Amino acid sequence: MNQNDIDVxxxxxxxxxxxxxxxxxxxxxxxxxxxxxxPVDGQVLTSIAQGNxxxxxxxxxxxxxxxxxRRWAGQAPAARKKIMLRWAELIxxxxxELAVLGARDNGTEIAMAYKAxxxxxxxxxxxxxxxxxxxxxxxxxTAHDVLGLVQKEPVGxxxxxxxxxxxxxxxxxxxxxxxxxxxxxxxxxxxxxxxSLIRMxxxxxxxxxxxxxxxxxxxxxxxxxEALGISMDVDVLVFTGSxxxxxxxxxxxxxxxxxxxxxxxxGKSPNVVFADAPDLDEAAKVxxxxxxxxxxxVCIAGSRLLVEAGIHDExxxxxxxxxxxxxxxDPLDLQNDVGAINSETxxxxxxxxxxxxxxxxxxxxxxxxxxxxxxxxxxxxxTVITGVTAEAxxxxxxxxxxxxxxxxxxxxxxxxxxxxxxxxxxxxxxxTSNLARAHRMIRSIRTGVVHVNTYGGADNTVxxxxxxxxxxxxxxSLHALDKYINLKTAWxxx
Numbered sequence: 001m002n003q004n005d006i007d008v009x010x011x012x013x014x015x016x017x018x019x020x021x022x023x024x025x026x027x028x029x030x031x032x033x034x035x036x037x038x039p040v041d042g043q044v045l046t047s048i049a050q051g052n053x054x055x056x057x058x059x060x061x062x063x064x065x066x067x068x069x070r071r072w073a074g075q076a077p078a079a080r081k082k083i084m085l086r087w088a089e090l091i092x093x094x095x096x097e098l099a100v101l102g103a104r105d106n107g108t109e110i111a112m113a114y115k116a117x118x119x120x121x122x123x124x125x126x127x128x129x130x131x132x133x134x135x136x137x138x139x140x141x142t143a144h145d146v147l148g149l150v151q152k153e154p155v156g157x158x159x160x161x162x163x164x165x166x167x168x169x170x171x172x173x174x175x176x177x178x179x180x181x182x183x184x185x186x187x188x189x190x191x192x193x194x195x196s197l198i199r200m201x202x203x204x205x206x207x208x209x210x211x212x213x214x215x216x217x218x219x220x221x222x223x224x225x226e227a228l229g230i231s232m233d234v235d236v237l238v239f240t241g242s243x244x245x246x247x248x249x250x251x252x253x254x255x256x257x258x259x260x261x262x263x264x265x266x267g268k269s270p271n272v273v274f275a276d277a278p279d280l281d282e283a284a285k286v287x288x289x290x291x292x293x294x295x296x297x298v299c300i301a302g303s304r305l306l307v308e309a310g311i312h313d314e315x316x317x318x319x320x321x322x323x324x325x326x327x328x329x330d331p332l333d334l335q336n337d338v339g340a341i342n343s344e345t346x347x348x349x350x351x352x353x354x355x356x357x358x359x360x361x362x363x364x365x366x367x368x369x370x371x372x373x374x375x376x377x378x379x380x381x382x383t384v385i386t387g388v389t390a391e392a393x394x395x396x397x398x399x400x401x402x403x404x405x406x407x408x409x410x411x412x413x414x415x416x417x418x419x420x421x422x423x424x425x426x427x428x429x430x431x432t433s434n435l436a437r438a439h440r441m442i443r444s445i446r447t448g449v450v451h452v453n454t455y456g457g458a459d460n461t462v463x464x465x466x467x468x469x470x471x472x473x474x475x476x477s478l479h480a481l482d483k484y485i486n487l488k489t490a491w492x493x494x
Contacts, residue, residue: 009100010332014046017198022062023211029054039107039340042376048194051219056227059215063157063184064233066212073182077133084129087207091122102196107340108294109331121172127460128176149490154182156235159228163241164193165297173475174238178484187216194218230256240264262473262483266398267426270419271302275311277431284318290455292382296402300427305406312408320366323382341378350401357385357394390421416444425467429455
């Protein structure tokens with residue numbers, strides 16, 4: 001990856017993007033479109049089809065037909081594996097195109113986008129391709145005159161609603177296991193980050209995925225997302241995004257066919273630093289990147305920093321130095337460390353959280369401002385706010401932006417109390433040289449993931465999921481397959 005290649009791709013015109021239904025690119029049935037505004041410069045980049053209920057119903061029908069005639073589910077596992085491995089190869093071959101397309105669409109800094117988007121997506125698709133012919137049923141320990149078989153079958157039609165922060169990575173977390181076991185999928189990308197997902201779906205068809213097995217419908221969540229949620233022909237719905245939308249999807253399930261719903265929702269993850277951390281400057285650097293990479297638009301972002309009182313001032317100063325050293329700007333410039341906020345709406349919301357934190361007694365150690373406004377894009381300085389209490393809005397509400405709240409603690413017991421003081425439970429971190437303390441904190445912090453002396457970086461070998469209002473179900477690892485499988489018992493009397 002070099003700057004010249006990036007610059008060539010950055011200036012390419014992007015044709016209006018259409019739905020992908022039953023293997024065909026289609027405009028919305030009523031011809032309506034939505035402008036795609038790039039957060040890089042605030043300019044219209046292209047347009048996407050503004051889907052409607054009819055479009056979504058057509059996509060679901062295509063997925064159902066494809067599933068029922070077993071054009072994909074009926075293929076031998078080795079055949080499905082071959083197609084998925086070829087898909088992963090095509091993603092890698094087109095990685096720079098996909099990364100630049102995504103960065104122009106959602107503002108993620110290109111170095112991170114290249115690795116975390118096509119790089120991660122290809123790895124995830126390959127992981128589940130390699131796993132799919134290694135998933136076995138069971139023989140039950142029955143009486144001698146009975147044979148009990150437990151078979152694993154695909155559930156049918158899967159609906160997947162994908163967020164805007166890492167559309168390829170998170171999309172692959174859903175598509176990989178769902179397709180590996182033989183389901184058909186209808187994908188609804190975020191209206192502010194659809195472009196790279198549409199291209200990745202096209203590559204799936206180039207790899208040999210049969211028509212109708214993977215369909216993509218773009219548009220507003222309140223229209224096509226709801227249509228997907230209330231469809232009587234969708235068997236499982238998976239979603240990553242906000243708690244408010246997650247609640248609506250649960251309601252849609254109750255209003256329709258009681259489809260299974262799996263939700264990966266918000267986080268307010270605590271990053272707990274004890275005075276005996278093995279390297280305090282390294283901890284400060286990692287803590288800064290744990291919240292400021294991708295402008296804080298990361299579900300597991302360590303947005304709450306809990307620091308032992310004796311090192312509080314020193315550690316906050318170190319984190320602030322690392323934050324101020326980050327180069328913020330054009331996400332397609334390799335010289336920059338952090339790119340843009342996804343949208344103007346999100347930027348305004350971030351700044352309001354800063355104002356609220358100050359009004360509640362917090363003090364800005366660094367940042368707190370919009371920057372590079374003359375570019376027309378949406379950029380914000382990394383922000384560190386001290387004096388944030390366990391009851392403060394900045395502790396209780398997810399910002400999803402580059403805003404770090406800092407809270408001191410006196411001992412391990414208080415650290416656990418503060419760490420668990422929110423309704424969320426997605427991720428957390430602990431920095432200590434005391435092995436026994438590390439294990440106590442792992443047990444005590446109510447989250448789905450706890451990092452020790454690091455933050456982030458977990459791969460496909462381990463699951464990602466939360467507790468409390470961070471959702472249910474898990475992405476990644478072999479455990480993710482469970483969401484897309486039905487168990488069928490065969491009870492055979494000799």
